[in-house]
Amino acid sequence: MKHNCCNHIGRRTVLSGAVFVAGGIALLPGTAFAGHAEALVLTCIDYRLVDDAVHFFDSHHLTNEYDQVSLAGASLAAVSPKFPSSNAALWDHVDIAKKLHAIKKVIVVDHRDCGAYKVAYGEKFVGERAGETAQHKEVMAEFKKTLAKKHPDLGVEFYLMDLDGKAEAVTV
Numbered sequence: 001m002k003h004n005c006c007n008h009i010g011r012r013t014v015l016s017g018a019v020f021v022a023g024g025i026a027l028l029p030g031t032a033f034a035g036h037a038e039a040l041v042l043t044c045i046d047y048r049l050v051d052d053a054v055h056f057f058d059s060h061h062l063t064n065e066y067d068q069v070s071l072a073g074a075s076l077a078a079v080s081p082k083f084p085s086s087n088a089a090l091w092d093h094v095d096i097a098k099k100l101h102a103i104k105k106v107i108v109v110d111h112r113d114c115g116a117y118k119v120a121y122g123e124k125f126v127g128e129r130a131g132e133t134a135q136h137k138e139v140m141a142e143f144k145k146t147l148a149k150k151h152p153d154l155g156v157e158f159y160l161m162d163l164d165g166k167a168e169a170v171t172v
Contacts, residue, residue: 035101136160
C-alpha cells in the first residue's frame with residue numbers, strides 16, 4: 001500500500017526524533033541519563049602503561065565505574081605552569097565529571113620514568129628512585145591542595161606505578 005507523504009511518518013523519522021530528544025535530555029544537568037561514576041581517574045598518556053592502568057583499575061573494583069582523563073605527566077599536567085592548557089583541560093573535566101556522573105573522588109596514577117617530568121624538571125632523578133618519588137610526592141601535594149580549593153567535596157587517592165605495572169599508594 002502506498003502512503004501519502006504528508007500522512008505517513010516513517011520509522012526513520014520517529015527514530016531520528018527519539019534520538020534527538022534523548023540526546024537533548026541527556027545533556028540536561030542532573031538527569032537520570034547522566035549516570036554515576038565512582039571516580040575520575042587521571043593517568044599519563046605513556047603508551048607503556050595503558051594496559052597496566054586498566055588492569056590496576058579493574059583490580060580495585062572500578063570496572064565501568066570511572067571517567068578517565070589521560071594527560072602527559074598526570075598530576076604534573078594539572079598543576080605545572082609549564083602545561084597551562086593541560087591544567088585547564090583537567091579541571092574542566094573534573095567539573096564535567098561531577099555534573100554528569102556525580103564522582104566522589106579523583107584517583108591519580110603517576111608513573112616512574114615519566115617524560116613529562118623530564119620536560120618539567122630535567123634528568124636529575126633518572127635512576128634515583130628516592131628522589132623521583134619525592135618529586136612525584138611534591139607535585140601530588142600541590143594537586144591535593146588545588147583540588148581542595150576547587151572541589152573540597154571530592155576525595156583524592158594517589159598512586160605511583162612502576163614500568164612493570166605495579167603501583168604503590170602514595171600518601172601526601
